[in-house]
Amino acid sequence: DSGVTQTPKHLITATGQRVTLRCSPRSGDLSVYWYQQSLDQGLQFLIQYYNGEERAKGNILERFSAQQFPDLHSELNLSSLELGDSALYFCASSVTSGGRTGELFFGEGSRLTVL
Amino acid sequence: KNEVEQSPQNLTAQEGEFITINCSYSVGISALHWLQQHPGGGIVSLFMLSSGKKKHGRLIATINIQEKHSSLHITASHPRDSAVYICAVRPHASNAGGTSYGKLTFGQGTILTVHP
Numbered sequence: 001d002s003g004v005t006q007t008p009k010h011l012i013t014a015t016g017q018r019v020t021l022r023c024s025p026r027s028g029d030l031s032v033y034w035y036q037q038s039l040d041q042g043l044q045f046l047i048q049y050y051n052g053e054e055r056a057k058g059n060i061l062e063r064f065s066a067q068q069f070p071d072l073h074s075e076l077n078l079s080s081l082e083l084g085d086s087a088l089y090f091c092a093s094s095v096t097s098g099g100r101t102g103e104l105f106f107g108e109g110s111r112l113t114v115l
Numbered sequence: 116k117n118e119v120e121q122s123p124q125n126l127t128a129q130e131g132e133f134i135t136i137n138c139s140y141s142v143g144i145s146a147l148h149w150l151q152q153h154p155g156g157g158i159v160s161l162f163m164l165s166s167g168k169k170k171h172g173r174l175i176a177t178i179n180i181q182e183k184h185s186s187l188h189i190t191a192s193h194p195r196d197s198a199v200y201i202c203a204v205r206p207h208a209s210n211a212g213g214t215s216y217g218k219l220t221f222g223q224g225t226i227l228t229v230h231p
Contacts, residue, residue: 033218045218090158096216104148106160108156109157
């Protein structure tokens with residue numbers, strides 16, 4: 001158990017819809033990272049939040065947005081869904097001090113299927 | 116050409132064999148991760164390296180910064196090692212906000228199957 005919790009584990013929805021994926025980082029970790037894993041693109045970094053603020057952005061579509069709340073949980077919002085958005089979405093948090101600085105802990109992922 | 120290339124893409128071995136998976140990258144990095152992904156999807160971080168060599172049980176990871184190359188070795192492989200192994204690099208920090216530990220570029224993964 002990595003200590004990172006993602007919900008839901010599975011989600012099936014239709015094109016044009018909007019979904020929200022939720023991530024709770026490990027206790028004490030201030031950073032949350034979102035990744036997308038699709039069959040054709042592999043794993044890609046989407047976005048990072050650190051203590052409530054956006055810190056880094058990757059290949060995130062304009063239809064997607066994220067935020068991190070004061071209790072440090074994060075949500076990834078995907079809107080106007082397309083078939084190509086079907087993927088596994090992972091969240092990770094990182095250790096930011098001490099000898100393990102930079103080590104990442106991943107959640108189990110949320111599998112999104114868009115029909 | 117991808118920034119991170121892994122080889123081989125697929126690897127089949129017999130239980131007990133010594134296995135090597137290679138990762139080459141083309142950018143300057145501050146760290147390299149080896150990740151393991153089992154069927155069912157969950158990702159586990161095996162190693163984070165910035166130089167030299169690390170060992171954990173039967174797994175050994177090495178990195179050569181000058182040659183931009185890393186290897187993951189599995190000694191005495193076992194069927195439970197069957198998984199996808201993914202190399203990921205953290206490029207040098209380029210944003211004014213400082214290091215983003217999770218802003219990674221991933222290889223395409225190596226599918227390892229170990230037969231009993």
